[in-house]
Amino acid sequence: MxxxxxxxxxxxxxxxxxxxxxxxxxxxxxxxxxxxxxxxxxxxxxxxxxxxxxxxxxxxxxxxxxxxxxxxxxxxxxxxxxxxxxNLSDSKTVAYPNVDSGLRQLKEAGYTLALVTNKPIRFVPKILESFGWTSLFDMVLGGDSLTTKKPDPAPLLHVCDKLGVMQDKAVMIGDSRNDILAGQNAKIDTLGLSYGYNYGQDIRDLNPTAAFDDFATLVKYLLKD
CATH class of the missing domain: 1.10.150.240 (Putative phosphatase; domain 2)
Incomplete structure (x- = not known):
């Protein structure tokens, strides 16, 4: 791509x-x-x-x-x-397989990385820090960073604007209808991952630009050029 x-x-x-x-x-x-x-x-x-x-x-x-x-x-x-x-005493949150190495590969390949989540922003920095990912992302938005969140396109358009990237040079990557619809609403290509949380619906039903069953395959797709 x-x-x-x-x-x-x-x-x-x-x-x-x-x-x-x-x-x-x-x-x-x-x-x-x-x-x-x-x-x-x-x-x-x-x-x-x-x-x-x-x-x-x-x-x-x-x-x-x-x-x-x-x-x-x-x-x-x-x-x-x-x-x-x-106040959870023992976090059970884990990275999916190949995500840590994949993000680093994409960063090293010259991609600009951003994070747009519907999770309240107050909880995001600590999790990023725990995985050693803070420096990988040029911009991070939470669900309450703006007045609207995904599937509204505003967070994606905000990121493109602030990072000075045209929409046709951006791609939204996610596991749920909120991610795919946000990208489609923003006129941004979308890549879907089938293993996450999508209310029991196959991510492919939402017609993303492409879809993958694991993160390693997604990374290979992005690096193939």
Whole structure:
């Protein structure tokens, strides 16, 4: 691909953070006196940011109706979730296979790397630091860095603008419909990864520019030119 800028999603693309998110979610539910859920159930609720994860956990399903929760209930539960996530004593978040070496290969090959996640920005730097990735990314945006988040194209367009890269020289890489739709909405090519969190839907159903089942194959594709 004749590209300059690679914009990566985080959770489900570079890292598997569901075990930690599930622990924090269940800690929140326990604090609020509600039933807890299995890791596999919570996995299907991840990808739209912390507020949506919290709301889905509170009602126990992926579709949250407008009148099921008050704003106050959701805000309070989200704060309890943030506290639980921040205070996890033993992180279970891991990088997916070949991500660490692959990111370094892409950086060394001359690509500019950026990170656009729906995770609240306050939690991102510590995770990047734990993997030694801080210096790899020229720009990092969280789900609350701007007024809108993926699948809105604004974060991707913001990154292109700030890094001085035209949209046709950028590519969005992610595991979920939010990533592919954000890229398509921004008129940016998209590369999908099938192993992450996409609510049980095959990433190929969203018609990304190309799709891969593992990170190493994605890297080979990007380096083949």
């Amino acid at each position: 004749d590209k300059q800028l690679l914009i990566f999603d985080f959770d489900g693309t570079l890292i598997d953070s569901v075990p930690d998110l599930a622990d924090a979610t269940n800690a929140m539910l326990t604090t609020l006196g509600k039933d807890t859920y299995s890791l596999d159930t919570i996995r299907n609720w991840v990808g739209n940011g912390s507020r949506m994860l919290v709301e889905r956990a509170l009602v126990g399903k992926i579709e949250v109706l407008e009148d099921e929760l008050t704003v106050e209930e959701a805000e309070h539960a989200e704060q309890v979730f943030f506290d639980a996530y921040k």
